[in-house]
Amino acid sequence: MSSSPLRRIVAFVLAAIVASVVTRKLFGPADHLPADTLERPWTATQLGIHGFELDAPWKLESVSMPLPSELAGKLHAPPVYYAHVEDAGGVMAARFPIAPNLPADLDGAATGMVEQMKKTPGTRGIESRQRETTLLGARAIEVTSRIDRERGKPLRSVGIVALKDGDLLQVSVMTMDDDPIAERLWTRVRDSVRE
Numbered sequence: 001m002s003s004s005p006l007r008r009i010v011a012f013v014l015a016a017i018v019a020s021v022v023t024r025k026l027f028g029p030a031d032h033l034p035a036d037t038l039e040r041p042w043t044a045t046q047l048g049i050h051g052f053e054l055d056a057p058w059k060l061e062s063v064s065m066p067l068p069s070e071l072a073g074k075l076h077a078p079p080v081y082y083a084h085v086e087d088a089g090g091v092m093a094a095r096f097p098i099a100p101n102l103p104a105d106l107d108g109a110a111t112g113m114v115e116q117m118k119k120t121p122g123t124r125g126i127e128s129r130q131r132e133t134t135l136l137g138a139r140a141i142e143v144t145s146r147i148d149r150e151r152g153k154p155l156r157s158v159g160i161v162a163l164k165d166g167d168l169l170q171v172s173v174m175t176m177d178d179d180p181i182a183e184r185l186w187t188r189v190r191d192s193v194r195e
Helices: 005-023 106-119 182-192
Strands: 043-046 053-056 080-085 089-097 123-135 138-149 155-164 167-176
Touching (some): 053 182
Antiparallel strands (some): 123 138
Protein backbone atom coordinates (compact mmCIF):
# COMPACT_ATOMS: atom_id res chain seq x y z
CA MET A 1 0.00 0.00 0.00
CA SER A 2 1.52 3.32 -0.99
CA SER A 3 1.30 6.10 1.52
CA SER A 4 -0.41 9.35 0.72
CA PRO A 5 1.59 12.60 0.41
CA LEU A 6 -0.05 13.94 3.59
CA ARG A 7 0.97 10.80 5.47
CA ARG A 8 4.56 11.27 4.26
CA ILE A 9 4.59 14.93 5.28
CA VAL A 10 3.38 14.26 8.83
CA ALA A 11 5.62 11.22 9.25
CA PHE A 12 8.63 13.25 8.10
CA VAL A 13 8.06 16.02 10.64
CA LEU A 14 7.41 13.64 13.51
CA ALA A 15 10.52 11.63 12.62
CA ALA A 16 12.57 14.79 13.03
CA ILE A 17 11.32 15.50 16.55
CA VAL A 18 11.64 11.85 17.66
CA ALA A 19 15.17 11.72 16.24
CA SER A 20 16.02 14.91 18.08
CA VAL A 21 14.76 13.42 21.33
CA VAL A 22 16.76 10.24 20.89
CA THR A 23 19.90 11.98 19.59
CA ARG A 24 20.06 14.44 22.46
CA LYS A 25 19.48 11.65 24.99
CA LEU A 26 16.69 13.76 26.37
CA PHE A 27 15.52 11.46 29.01
CA GLY A 28 18.64 10.80 31.02
CA PRO A 29 19.24 12.25 34.49
CA ALA A 30 16.54 14.96 34.15
CA ASP A 31 13.67 12.84 32.93
CA HIS A 32 10.82 15.11 34.01
CA LEU A 33 10.13 18.72 33.15
CA PRO A 34 10.62 21.23 35.99
CA ALA A 35 7.54 21.73 38.16
CA ASP A 36 7.41 25.44 37.26
CA THR A 37 7.12 24.75 33.50
CA LEU A 38 3.38 25.47 33.52
CA GLU A 39 3.57 28.52 35.81
CA ARG A 40 6.45 30.50 34.30
CA PRO A 41 5.81 32.91 31.41
CA TRP A 42 5.32 31.20 28.05
CA THR A 43 6.43 32.50 24.66
CA ALA A 44 4.32 32.93 21.53
CA THR A 45 5.67 31.72 18.19
CA GLN A 46 4.12 32.43 14.80
CA LEU A 47 4.67 29.82 12.10
CA GLY A 48 5.67 31.84 9.07
CA ILE A 49 4.34 35.16 7.86
CA HIS A 50 0.81 33.89 7.27
CA GLY A 51 0.85 31.01 9.70
CA PHE A 52 -0.86 30.20 12.92
CA GLU A 53 0.52 31.03 16.36
CA LEU A 54 0.95 29.01 19.54
CA ASP A 55 2.44 29.33 23.01
CA ALA A 56 5.11 27.09 24.55
CA PRO A 57 7.25 27.12 27.69
CA TRP A 58 10.22 28.01 25.46
CA LYS A 59 10.67 30.08 22.33
CA LEU A 60 10.30 27.74 19.38
CA GLU A 61 13.17 28.14 16.93
CA SER A 62 12.84 27.89 13.17
CA VAL A 63 14.30 24.55 12.15
CA SER A 64 15.70 23.81 8.71
CA MET A 65 14.77 20.40 7.32
CA PRO A 66 15.18 19.09 3.81
CA LEU A 67 11.88 18.19 2.18
CA PRO A 68 11.82 14.56 0.99
CA SER A 69 12.05 14.30 -2.80
CA GLU A 70 8.72 12.46 -3.02
CA LEU A 71 7.02 15.63 -1.74
CA ALA A 72 8.45 17.85 -4.49
CA GLY A 73 5.61 19.61 -6.27
CA LYS A 74 3.10 18.77 -3.55
CA LEU A 75 3.39 22.16 -1.82
CA HIS A 76 2.64 25.60 -3.29
CA ALA A 77 5.07 27.37 -0.92
CA PRO A 78 7.92 26.30 1.37
CA PRO A 79 6.92 24.57 4.63
CA VAL A 80 7.84 26.02 8.02
CA TYR A 81 9.06 24.02 11.01
CA TYR A 82 9.56 25.25 14.55
CA ALA A 83 10.75 23.25 17.54
CA HIS A 84 12.43 23.35 20.90
CA VAL A 85 13.85 20.39 22.78
CA GLU A 86 14.63 20.69 26.50
CA ASP A 87 16.26 18.25 28.89
CA ALA A 88 13.01 16.36 29.41
CA GLY A 89 10.58 17.34 26.68
CA GLY A 90 9.98 19.03 23.40
CA VAL A 91 7.41 20.98 21.41
CA MET A 92 7.23 20.97 17.61
CA ALA A 93 4.95 22.78 15.18
CA ALA A 94 4.83 22.79 11.39
CA ARG A 95 2.77 24.27 8.57
CA PHE A 96 2.69 22.81 5.07
CA PRO A 97 0.97 24.85 2.33
CA ILE A 98 -0.54 21.94 0.39
CA ALA A 99 -0.93 22.28 -3.38
CA PRO A 100 -4.61 22.77 -4.35
CA ASN A 101 -4.72 19.55 -6.44
CA LEU A 102 -3.37 17.31 -3.67
CA PRO A 103 -5.95 14.87 -2.28
CA ALA A 104 -6.49 15.61 1.41
CA ASP A 105 -6.37 12.51 3.61
CA LEU A 106 -6.29 13.70 7.20
CA ASP A 107 -6.83 10.15 8.51
CA GLY A 108 -3.77 9.00 6.55
CA ALA A 109 -1.76 11.88 7.97
CA ALA A 110 -2.68 10.88 11.54
CA THR A 111 -1.78 7.27 10.81
CA GLY A 112 1.55 8.43 9.35
CA MET A 113 2.48 9.96 12.70
CA VAL A 114 2.35 6.56 14.38
CA GLU A 115 3.91 4.62 11.50
CA GLN A 116 6.98 6.82 11.58
CA MET A 117 7.45 6.45 15.33
CA LYS A 118 7.39 2.65 14.89
CA LYS A 119 10.36 2.97 12.50
CA THR A 120 12.48 5.06 14.89
CA PRO A 121 15.56 3.07 15.99
CA GLY A 122 15.23 1.77 19.55
CA THR A 123 11.41 1.59 19.46
CA ARG A 124 10.07 -1.70 20.79
CA GLY A 125 6.36 -0.98 20.47
CA ILE A 126 3.72 1.75 20.41
CA GLU A 127 0.25 1.96 21.92
CA SER A 128 -1.70 4.68 20.16
CA ARG A 129 -5.18 6.13 20.12
CA GLN A 130 -6.79 8.73 17.90
CA ARG A 131 -9.51 11.20 18.74
CA GLU A 132 -11.57 13.32 16.34
CA THR A 133 -11.59 16.97 17.33
CA THR A 134 -11.27 20.43 15.80
CA LEU A 135 -8.42 22.93 15.55
CA LEU A 136 -9.03 26.52 14.43
CA GLY A 137 -12.55 25.51 13.44
CA ALA A 138 -11.34 22.75 11.10
CA ARG A 139 -11.55 18.96 11.44
CA ALA A 140 -8.52 17.62 13.29
CA ILE A 141 -7.21 14.35 14.67
CA GLU A 142 -5.35 14.16 17.97
CA VAL A 143 -2.98 11.21 18.34
CA THR A 144 -1.70 10.10 21.76
CA SER A 145 1.06 7.48 21.80
CA ARG A 146 3.02 5.61 24.45
CA ILE A 147 6.37 4.62 22.97
CA ASP A 148 8.10 1.63 24.57
CA ARG A 149 11.81 1.72 23.88
CA GLU A 150 14.41 -1.04 23.90
CA ARG A 151 16.29 0.92 26.57
CA GLY A 152 15.03 3.58 28.92
CA LYS A 153 11.63 4.61 30.12
CA PRO A 154 8.64 4.88 27.77
CA LEU A 155 8.01 8.19 26.01
CA ARG A 156 4.70 9.97 25.50
CA SER A 157 3.92 11.78 22.27
CA VAL A 158 0.75 13.76 21.70
CA GLY A 159 0.14 15.50 18.43
CA ILE A 160 -2.64 17.02 16.41
CA VAL A 161 -3.02 17.37 12.64
CA ALA A 162 -5.56 19.54 10.85
CA LEU A 163 -6.25 20.87 7.36
CA LYS A 164 -7.08 24.57 7.51
CA ASP A 165 -7.48 26.79 4.43
CA GLY A 166 -5.19 24.59 2.33
CA ASP A 167 -2.52 24.20 5.00
CA LEU A 168 -1.64 21.02 6.85
CA LEU A 169 -0.99 22.03 10.47
CA GLN A 170 0.83 19.81 12.94
CA VAL A 171 1.66 20.38 16.61
CA SER A 172 3.33 17.78 18.85
CA VAL A 173 4.60 17.52 22.42
CA MET A 174 6.93 14.78 23.66
CA THR A 175 7.71 13.95 27.29
CA MET A 176 8.41 10.93 29.45
CA ASP A 177 5.27 8.83 29.71
CA ASP A 178 5.20 9.24 33.49
CA ASP A 179 5.92 12.99 33.58
CA PRO A 180 3.37 14.41 36.05
CA ILE A 181 2.74 17.54 33.96
CA ALA A 182 2.61 15.85 30.52
CA GLU A 183 -1.17 16.03 30.06
CA ARG A 184 -1.47 19.62 31.31
CA LEU A 185 1.49 20.68 29.12
CA TRP A 186 -0.14 19.20 26.02
CA THR A 187 -3.54 20.71 26.82
CA ARG A 188 -2.08 24.17 27.30
CA VAL A 189 -0.01 24.03 24.09
CA ARG A 190 -2.95 22.69 22.04
CA ASP A 191 -5.41 25.20 23.47
CA SER A 192 -3.06 28.09 22.70
CA VAL A 193 -3.10 27.52 18.91
CA ARG A 194 -4.70 30.51 17.21
CA GLU A 195 -4.85 32.37 13.89
